[in-house]
Amino acid sequence: MNGFIDPDELLARYITSSRWFRKQDQTVKQDAFMPPEPPLGTPLELSVTRHVNFTEDDIWNIGRGIAIHASRTLYGRADVKTAHVTAQRLSLESKPESDNPNHANIVGWPLDKDARKIRALEIASVADFVANPEGKI
Amino acid sequence: MVSIAMPLPISGHASPIADFVARQIENSRDMLQESNALGFAAKGTFQQLDEVFEECSSEGWDGEQAKPISEEVLRCARRFLRSFPLGMEAPEVGAEPDGAITLEWYRSPNKVISISINPDGWMYYAALIGTSKRHGADFSLMGVSDDLVEIISQVVRGS
Numbered sequence: 001m002n003g004f005i006d007p008d009e010l011l012a013r014y015i016t017s018s019r020w021f022r023k024q025d026q027t028v029k030q031d032a033f034m035p036p037e038p039p040l041g042t043p044l045e046l047s048v049t050r051h052v053n054f055t056e057d058d059i060w061n062i063g064r065g066i067a068i069h070a071s072r073t074l075y076g077r078a079d080v081k082t083a084h085v086t087a088q089r090l091s092l093e094s095k096p097e098s099d100n101p102n103h104a105n106i107v108g109w110p111l112d113k114d115a116r117k118i119r120a121l122e123i124a125s126v127a128d129f130v131a132n133p134e135g136k137i
Numbered sequence: 138m139v140s141i142a143m144p145l146p147i148s149g150h151a152s153p154i155a156d157f158v159a160r161q162i163e164n165s166r167d168m169l170q171e172s173n174a175l176g177f178a179a180k181g182t183f184q185q186l187d188e189v190f191e192e193c194s195s196e197g198w199d200g201e202q203a204k205p206i207s208e209e210v211l212r213c214a215r216r217f218l219r220s221f222p223l224g225m226e227a228p229e230v231g232a233e234p235d236g237a238i239t240l241e242w243y244r245s246p247n248k249v250i251s252i253s254i255n256p257d258g259w260m261y262y263a264a265l266i267g268t269s270k271r272h273g274a275d276f277s278l279m280g281v282s283d284d285l286v287e288i289i290s291q292v293v294r295g296s
Contacts, residue, residue: 016200019189019231022243029231029241030251030263036202036234047201070200113235114272117251117263125246125265 005092007083010051011104013127014063016072021129028078028127033120035109044116045093045105051079054102060133062100074134078127088119177218180227186214186238193232204236207256213277214238214254220280226293228252237261242292250292252285266291 013032015021020032035046049062059077067074082092090108097103109116177183192198193206214230218240228240237253250264250271260277262285264270271288 014200017192017198017232019192019229022229027246029239030249031231031233031239034233034235036199037204037236038202066200070197072200112274113253113255113259114261114263114274117253117261118265118270118272121249121251121263121265122270125249 005082006052007081007086009082010079011048011082011085011092011106012051012059012063012077012079013046013048014066014077015075015129016067016070018073018075021075021078026129026131028124028129030117030120030124032078033123033127034116035106043107044109045107046109048092048104048106049100050094050102050104052102062102063132065099074132076129076131078124078129080123080127084123084126088122090119176223177221177225177227182218182227182230183215185230186211186218189230189232189238198232199234201234203232203234206232206236206238210236210238210254210256213258213260214240217254217260217277217281222286225286225289242289244292248292250289262288264288264292 015028015032017031019029021028033046035044038044049059051059054062063074063077066072085092085106090106093105093107095103095105109119190206190208190211193203195205197203198205226242228242231239231241233239233253235255237255240252240254241249243249247265247267250262250266252260252262254260254277258276258278259274261272261274263272266288275282275285
């Protein structure tokens with residue numbers, strides 16, 4: 001990614017499936033951090049939103065927009081520090097979008113799926129689940 | 138945890154009788170997993186599978202570019218689950234954006250195993266057990282391996 005990223009900077013991954021977090025202890029499953037299969041010839045990437053310069057309202061508004069656009073329920077978000085992503089030998093690529101200037105992708109995923117899973121599992125183990133304050137759970 | 142090992146199906150039998158016996162064993166195992174109090178059916182696992190399939194069988198089910206879970210993946214997951222020893226703790230069923238079904242055994246964020254059943258018949262697993270990590274791949278149609286059963290047991294054993 002261009003420019004300095006504070007390792008403490010938080011990244012949000014929106015949770016749009018009830019099966020991506022555990023209701024019993026409000027923790028996040030690795031499923032939420034697995035990248036989708038990309039079109040042929042393009043790299044694996046996982047969409048996240050950087051917290052930097054955003055208020056809590058801004059962060060939730062982006063998530064609501066994503067959920068509404070896809071007719072999904074926004075259950076919450078998984079917050080993780082950039083340092084936990086880079087510790088897994090992954091990197092962050094800033095990809096601002098018209099409706100989300102803080103959009104970024106986690107890139108550098110290995111080709112072997114089990115190697116991706118262990119990285120997603122490690123990231124999920126340190127992520128914090130933040131429930132949607134509108135209470136959609 | 139008490140678990141009862143069940144034989145896996147054998148292909149290429151020497152005679153029609155051997156083939157019949159193998160089929161009967163396979164059917165018995167399926168019936169036990171589907172109906173016995175020790176099996177995954179009684180614990181709601183097969184019902185969870187159907188629910189996940191229902192929720193995630195359309196393109197973009199995650200609000201982004203997720204692939205739908207196919208009937209083939211559902212069949213592979215059912216078959217894989219039937220191969221487990223009876224008496225095992227039931228997993229929680231989930232889905233990944235690449236169209237895989239996931240089976241998770243969880244005690245804490247650092248004591249967890251996730252298995253993905255993929256459309257190509259392969260399964261991939263990753264586990265955190267305290268400070269140790271395990272991950273690998275296998276062919277799901279071969280059923281669960283003793284090694285994987287041991288890793289799951291390490292996750293669910295104790296607190």
